[in-house]
Amino acid sequence: MDNKELIPLFEDNFPFWNKLSDYDKETLLASSQKVQFPKGMNIHDGNTCTGVILVRTGSLRLYMLSEDGKEITLYRIFPGEMCILSASCVLQTVTFDVFVDSEENSDCVVVGGCAYEAIARRLPEAKIFALESAVSRFSDVMWVMQQILFMSMDKRLAIFLLDETSKNQSDTVRLTHEQIAKYMGSAREVVSRMLKYFAAEGIVSVSISDGIKLIDRKRLRELAL
């Protein structure tokens, strides 16, 4: 059996693994490749079926891209998670293009889209798993959209952080998320989630001991425009 060492990974990631026939297990293993994606590499560019990507170390970033090169990060994929939108042959009803880059040096396993699709036709659980993963990412994307379209929370929080740090002539904001939410007329959950997003983007760092530290003031200023 090829790629036998991947069995524990597949057991962990594919809840349907034990229901597969031996033949299908072999098909899936044989179609899989261990790949090390260097930091910054574009892994998937919308038009092709790259396959189902399992992340073992590092992280991937999934984004939309406009014709003039503007990007919007939709979500990140961390170790133990899976990228399904890069397997367009599994999800025929997905007709939009997304792009995936590795944000760090990332150890991944890419499962062939065609092999997965063939198995999903035989085992409904495999199909359901792929679809549920996509629908759950739909929720992540809607959250990003809602923030950007309605609240401009990214902009409002950027303005708030710049104001605070310039007022205190410091790089750090020592307020709780609750307090910030109150100042901004928002909810603590929204502020926490947006700060998490800023931190993931490398714009700020957040820690309990040191508060919110501005790292990329330039990007914050761009957001505040």
Place this chain on the structure above:
Amino acid sequence: MDNKELIPLFEDNFPFWNKLSDYDKETLLASSQKVQFPKGMNIHDGNTCTGVILVRTGSLRLYMLSEDGKEITLYRIFPGEMCILSASCVLQTVTFDVFVDSEENSDCVVVGGCAYEAIARRLPEAKIFALESAVSRFSDVMWVMQQILFMSMDKRLAIFLLDETSKNQSDTVRLTHEQIAKYMGSAREVVSRMLKYFAAEGIVSVSISDGIKLIDRKRLRELAL
């Protein structure tokens, strides 16, 4: 059997109908209600599981709503189509709120979400059908988002149409979609799709003989801001 007259509708709309046991067929029929939604009525408000809505006549509009009442139309549901995002108990991985209004007097059949969910647990095809419907709407939503976030195509087209009609002192723009796309530095497909969207919103009417006629100048001006 209750609601026996709904059988042809379910045969048409649910590709898994013939695989259901008699018991499950009865469950689905018994959980269903024929409802006439008057024009403008709010049918689903995000928090509840309203059920799977089948549209027989009229049309429904699905939208996001901000805290301050701003709406963004995501898509419309026409006769022969189905609203699945209103059945949150079927799609547990959907965690965002959407709203559904009837845009015209609409004859619908609402299938109980719990009944559908129970059946989906027994018949994978029913689960797959619901998930695929959701994923295919995901594509519609991404298109809307892309237009709004990247191209501001709605704004740009609104400005173009207002400019043209004021230049010609007319209510009508007599240009092909191809010509408009050229003027705007865009693609014909994008212009056509956005005009279709404007027409569905009642902002313009589009016909081969009469060109593009401005109907709701006020909304066009708002879009152009």
